[in-house]
Amino acid sequence: MITNPRIKPPIVTDELNTQEVHAFPVWEVFTKKKETDAHTHAGSLSAPNAQMAANFAREHYGQDQVCCSMWIGLRDDFKSTDACEDTYELFVQWNAGDRHVHVGQANASSREDAETKCKTEFVGDKEFYTIWSLPHQAMHAIDGDEDMIWRTTDQSYRLAKGYSKIVRQKWDAIRASKEVDDYQKEDLKDTF
Amino acid sequence: MSTIDEATQQAVINLCLSIADDKLFLGHRNSNWTGIAPILEADIAFSSLAQDDIAHASALYELAGNLMDETADNIAFGRKPDAYLCSNIVTKDDQFDWANAIARQFYCSNFDLLRFERLSNSSWSELAALCKRLVVEQQIQVNHINDWVKQLATGTPESKERITNALNEYADAASSMFETPYGFDLLIEQDVVNVTEDIFDAWQARIAEQLSLVDISVDFENTASENEGGRSGVHSDDFADSLTELQAVYKEDPAASW
Amino acid sequence: MSASANVEVKVKDGSGEDPEKLAAFEAHVQAGGLIEPNDWMPEDYRSLMLRMAEHHANSEIVGALPEGEWITRAPNLKRKLALTAKVQDEVGHGQMLYEVAQDLGKSRNAMLRDLITGKTKYHNCFNYPCPTWADICMIAWLIDGAAILNQGTLAHGSFGPYIRTMRRINMEEAFHFKHGEDMVLTLMSGTEHQKKMAQDAFDRWWGPSIAFFGPHDRPDELERPAMKWRMKTATNDELRQKFVNRFAPAAMATGLVINVCEKDEHGMVTKATPDPLLKLDEETGNWGFTQPDWDEFYRVIRGNGPCNDERVALRRFSYEQGEWVRNAILNGQTTSQN
Incomplete structure (x- = not known):
């Protein structure tokens, strides 16, 4: 039996000889607790690709509380200013400190166009803090009805x-x- | 399975325990990665899979417990070593090597999914209902772990070598999963277990399909029928180590509840 | 188990900034206004916030280690699931806080490397040993109880990403705390052996729990950047008193005795005597208590505690063991898209 490093870890004090790995890109995760809720920003995570981002998101942000649907988008895809004709998912942060909440979609020719449409169609003359928009084709969705997120096995031990x-x-x-x-x-x- | 004689009841209990013990010890070993896995995000995810395994074990212990008139906790923690019916693969020491952990979970998750699928048609309606529910959760685990194998196999030459070695390293132990607990033939007779195809062949086909995507091939030999191993209560030293840890506090004060 | 950033750090107070911008910023923050990453902020605010989030994140992932040791020994199915989930939550808190810190300008890798080479610190209380299952119970009750008090105030801070993370973390801390309370009550209503285990572990953890909130307030505490810029909204001494007021009577109600303890270099108690100052001041509603051993506190924070080396070594083991995996999945991306 090897000594369990968890109980007695090897004490090493010399220089770190590992090479630094390039940082993984950051993904934004939105969750929905029940059907009638809007998708709300839950947090971000780092992952090398969309599949792993979705796997990680499901097991982290999808397990903190009941969750019936998740959307995951690469942070860079919320920022790109390239003209891109698509349906955009629109998220509004109403006040500083708030989480971004999904307000709807708009067909637009670019991000600028999408955010303008967001203001006219969903914000109106209300005050808001920031808007995020994500081209629909860049969004990765997990629908809990078809692809389980929150488990049916008793989860009361973690609440x-x-x-x-x-x-x-x-x-x-x-x-x-x-x-x-x-x-x-x-x-x-x-x-x- | 309307009426149940004593021999069948014991066989049914053995079946539940063999699956639950596999899940308990697999979850037990894998939960030990929580806090020290290679990437924080992967740490969290792998811990969820371990929790699913332990939660599935709990559900199966409860089902068996109804027949045994015993609590799930006492069944899980209180038996003598030779009364545990898990296969050797679940307690094989992973040496804190992520490739080993992934290879083992890959084999076990895929096997468990097949088991649950098969038992969803059981003539024992309680077991069928439970397994129907667990199939859905098991599918997440399979998707997740299949993706890990793919990621490691297509990553770097080093990672491909490591995952290939680990898959080979665990290939022999994998055949221990196919040992059957005492009384299994009786369960087939009574349609508690529905056998439409050989489960080893079905498992091997699913594994081979995944591995062919990443150009890895592993040879498996089904030596289960020749072996008197974990399913008969004959265990390895690694099992003994796992059990000692599992029971460490439970045994500290037999009169206590925790 | 989460921990605060209530350590003493040398900070600058924004004196290099444009005075007009700085005054507007301070007025906004002091009036309860919030700051988001793209808003203007003094460079010193950014760097202090980064250090606070980084220290908090470090504390979460190191805090996962002492409890993690006991996952395989948890005594029943529910405890095993709950302890695994709790340690998992702590890793999750670390992950979310590293994201907050990273967005303020330091890569996660740089933070992990600084942690394992001793350039940055984590919360002091995780340098104490966990020799029995009862220690797990006390950590979940006392340390998570302290963390909830502290983070409850941090959730009213001024930096948007950090307070959003605090709110999420506090939701999970509520589970950790209740689970701890359940375990302590189970021990204290159990066998004589369990009650003794509980008392021994309580003796080990009471001191670190009241030291949890950090050193005494300075006379100019409210003028210092962390308070002035509303990163913290309560002082260390305020929180400590609040903690004692809540936990001293509860501990006594379960039958635990609050002792003042002397410890050896392994963190084990060599002498325990009932706290002579422990009584309720009817007028103020405050419980009196003996201060933690501040010499010990500073000795441990400087790296000479019972478990400093092991904690850092295990993080390093994990980091080095995982290098090939991180390299692999970085390259595995193109072929693995489903």
Whole structure:
């Protein structure tokens, strides 16, 4: 049996001799909790390609809470200013500090055009902070109905609410048993 | 399976335990990567797969527990070594080598999917219902792990060599998955297990299909029928190490619940 | 288990910036305004925010290690699943925080390399040992309890990407904490052996828990950049008092005794005596308590704690073992598209 490095890791203090790997590109991940919700920005991750980005996204942002659909897009595809005729997915951050929320789609000839359409069709005269847009063809979608995201096996072990009832019961039992102890202490005092 | 005699009941229990033990120890070994895998994103994902395996094991222990009148935890943690029915592949030490971990999971995930597919038609309706549900989750695992094999096999010459070696290294142990637990023939007779094709052949075909995409070939030999291995409670030293760790706290105070 | 960036760092206060821009920035932030990555910010704000996110990320992935050791030994199915999920969450928090830091100008690789070569730090409390299962229970209850208090205030900070991450993290911390509370209550309502395990582990972790919030406030705390720019919204001493007020009575209600402890160089308790200062001040509602051993705190932070070497070594082992995998998938991209 080899020594488990997890318990006793080899202590090495000489120079790092590994070469730095080029950074993986960054992907933006949007999740939807239930059918009636809009896709909302969940966070970003680094992955070398779309397939791995989708695999990683499903197992991270898709497992924190119930999730029925995910969209994943390369960050660069939210920025490119090349003219690109497509349907654009439009996301608005209404206030600083907010997450970007999907507001709709627009057929547009470029990003600039798409964001202008976003303002006229979905923002109007409301205040907003920033807009993101992603050409639909650059978006990778996972539909939980066909390609499971949130598991059907009991997930209560990883949610706070999976513990509330049992914790309450245990507190009640501890308090009750202390009261019984105190009661018995008094009992003994009186008797002896 | 309307009425159930004692021999069939024991065979059914053995079947559940053999799958659950595979899943428990596979999840046990793979959960040990949580926090130290090669890439943070991969660490998180691999941990989800390990949790799925342990959660599937729990569900199967519960099913067996109903017949055994015992809790899932006591079945999972409290048996003597020779009462565990897992195959040798799931406890084979991966030496903290990512290629080993991926190769093992690739073989096991694909086999588990086949098992669940086959048991979805079981004459034991509770088992069929559970397996129908687990097939969907198992499919995610298969897609995920098949992609890892592809990524490593098409990455660098080094990674291709490493994953090829690992696939070969685990090929012998893979045949241990095909050993059958005691009473299995009885289950076939009663359609608890539906055999329409040889599961080894079916598994080998799926593995070969994936590996052919990346130009790797691995030879497998089904030595299961000649072996009296894990499924009969005869285990390796690596299993003993895994079991010692698994039971370390559980055994510390037998009167305690944790 | 998450940790704060409540370490002392030498910071500049933006004095090199255009005074008008700086004044407008400070007025905006002090009025509760938020900063997004593309907004103007003083260079010192950017670098302090980067260091704070990096330190927090480091703390998450190193914090995953002591608990990670116990995944294979968790005593039942639910605990095994929960501990795996908790450690996984910590890696996830690290991943999200490294993304925040990376967007402020330092690559993840540079951060991981600085961590394993000792150029950057992580939270001090992870340099203490976890010799029993009860330590896992205490970490989840006390350290995650402390982290929730701290991060609850960080979620009201000024930098958009960081506060969004804090909110997400806090949701998961709530699970970690409840799971910890459940485990501590289980031990304290269990056998004599379990109660003793719990008390011993509590003795090891009470000190690091109250030291968790960092050193004493300085007299000019509120004028320093982290507070002035609303990266932090509560001082270390405020948070520490809040923590004691919540946890001291709860610990006592379970039957745990709050001790002042002396420890050997391995972090094991050699002497434990009940905390003489522990009592409720009816007027202020505050519990009195003995301060953590600050000499020990600084000794450990300088790298001389019981487990500093092992923690860094395991991160390094992981980094070096994983190099070929990172290289592989970087190249595997073109052929693997489905």
